[in-house]
Amino acid sequence: MIANETPVLANSLWTATAQSQPEYAPLYGSTEAEVAIIGAGVTGLSAALHLAERGIDTVVLEAATPGWGASGRNGGQLNPGLKYDPDAVTAHFGEEMGARMLRLSGGAPDLAMDLIARHRIACDAVQSGWIQPAHDAGSLRVLEARAEQWARHGVSLRMLDRETVARMIGTDVYTGGLLDPRGANLHPLNYTLGLARAAQATGARIYGGTRAVSLNKTDSYQTIATTNGSVRARRVLLCTNAETDALCPPLARTVVPVRSVQVATAPLPDEILDSILPGRQAASDSRRVMVYYKRDGAGRFLIGGRGDYNDTTTAKLQENLRRISRKMFPQLGDVPFTHAWGGHVAMTADHLPHLSRHGEGVMSATGFNGRGLALGTAIGKLLADWASGTPEAELDFPVTPARPIPFHFLRKPAVRAAVVLFRLRDSLGI
Ligand SMILES: Cc1cc2nc3c(=O)[nH]c(=O)nc-3n(C[C@H](O)[C@H](O)[C@H](O)COP(=O)(O)OP(=O)(O)OC[C@H]3O[C@@H](n4cnc5c(N)ncnc54)[C@H](O)[C@@H]3O)c2cc1C
Structure with missing residues (x-):
């Protein structure tokens, strides 16, 4: 069980x-360090590991x-890449910065796999690829365009026909799909604990x-007051994503925390x-209201999707995931679902993570939009680069001002309305 968490999650x-x-x-009590990192998820811990590897007191x-x-x-x-396809990234950020961002995000699973190998992190990691299946001709065309755009950046993705997708996934609900060989999957808590160790x-x-x-800034130091003490550090990295609190306004108003949930079966019989x-x-x-799934190292089937702010509705959405699973994979029969949990993803207005500086010496990286496991690892390394002296302009991701989302106080009804609209559009195929 996750400590200090509502039962449904x-x-x-x-x-x-x-x-x-x-x-x-x-x-x-009080302590000092060259760099202080707030938040021990993959972003903060990857930053800490890369700083420690350079001998920087962290x-x-x-x-x-x-x-x-x-x-x-x-x-x-x-998963490799950002939420947007390569052409959109280079159109928005320019050829040069766009190409750097694509390299960083596309190479993120490799970076994580390299850390796992170098630090012998036991987390059931396999780099077997990431399948993006398509429901209809429209989504197949989107996948074809994605493959063609990545090819121009030297990355070879493989289109899959209906039969191949059915064989690789084990369901006949799709019309085709795309295999991205850069994708990997693992036990995320053991990966995170391995980074900490x-x-x-x-x-x-x-x-x-x-x-x-x-x-608070004093001289060339930042002083962080904590529950029972304080830290003085030259540089501070804020790695709090969806859990961002009031520590550094207006950071919390730049993200909308949205519940995301998972359910898992018992190990599947042979x-x-x-x-x-x-x-x-x-x-x-x-589809727009996405489900994602995989098997774990012990052969359990796991599927995840969007939750809701309300516990009762969240429990219904978890039940919905079980129902969808049995419909898509009738072979599951009466294999029991043994676990159901969830957490928060940090959504941003532009669906991109943001790297922002808050005065001299403080940098935040938040807003991973449900895609921060590999990307957070890569951005953590980039934060370590900045904290150890790399100028902002040389980072492979732009540093932008922290802009609060307008009408942030309306976030809960707005998220609900968006999910209802996307479900409707998915069911109508538009
Ligand atoms: C159910 C679910 C499924 C997901 N599936 C995927 C997936 O398959 N692939 C993928 O790429 N991404 C996925 N994501 C998103 C991914 O997990 C996140 O993007 C990523 O873990 C963010 O990492 P982080 O280190 O930035 O933040 P977190 O892991 O959230 O860590 C932030 C930490 O900051 C701490 N903190 C906050 N405020 C303070 C403070 N004031 N002082 C000290 N500590 C503080 C919190 O306690 C927390 O531990 C999923 C998310 C959820 C919830």
Whole structure:
């Protein structure tokens, strides 16, 4: 069970199957560091690990425990790229910056796999590819355009016909699909805990149960007051994503936290196992209100989708995922679903993550829009580059001002309305 979480989000497969972890004790009293990182998810921990590898004195402050946020709860898919296709990225950010962003995001699963290998992180990681199946001719055309655009950036994706998708996924509901060989999947909590262990072993100091409550600049230092102490650091990295609180206004108003949920079966019996994702690819359905699914290392089937702010409706959406699974994969028969959990994804107005500076010496990276497992790892490395002296203009992602979303207080009704509209458009195929 996830500690200090509402029951409908707490029964996590990942906490049930997590490796034992060392105690990350709270910070009591004052300390100093070159860099202080707030938030111990993949973004903060990747930053910490890369800084520690360069011998830079680094402290990580985590309000709960490493992996408590989305990093320890997600669907485990290391997906390459951003939400937008390459042409849209280069049109918006320019050829040069666009190409750098595509390299960073496209290479993010490789970076994570490299960290896993170098630090021997046991997290059931397989780089078997990412399937994006299509429901209709329209979504197939979108996938063809995606493959053609990535090809111009030297990345070879493979279009799949109806029969191949049916064989690779184990359902006949799709008309075709796209295989991206860069994609990988893993046990996200064990990956996050592995990053924490590696960062600590390399020299970073990680404090659990330590919320950063205020941030003040004094001389060339930032002073962070925490629940039971304080940290003085030259640079501060805010890696709090959907869990962003009032620490550094207006950061919390730049993201909309939206619940995302998962359900998982018991390990599938041998006679079913080879008929569902036998190659252990992960898949995300191309509809607007997306479902995504994979198998874990023990042969369980997991599927995820959008939740709701209300617990009763969230439980219904989890039930909906079980129903969809049995419909798409009738071979599941009466295999029981044993786990149901969820967390928050941080949505932004433009569906892109944002790197923003808050005065001298403070940088945030938030707004991963449900796609931060690989990308957060890559952006964490980039934050480490900035904190160790790389100028902003040389980073492979633009640094933009933190712009609050207009009418942020209306976020809950707005999210509900958008989901209803997208469901309607999906069902009408428009
Ligand atoms: C159910 C679900 C499924 C998902 N599936 C996928 C997927 O398959 N693939 C994918 O790429 N992405 C997925 N995502 C999104 C992905 O998990 C996130 O984008 C990513 O984990 C963000 O990592 P992070 O380190 O930036 O933030 P988090 O992991 O959320 O970490 C932020 C941490 O900051 C801490 N914190 C906040 N405020 C403070 C403070 N003041 N002081 C100290 N600590 C603080 C929090 O306690 C938290 O631990 C999913 C998310 C969910 C919820």
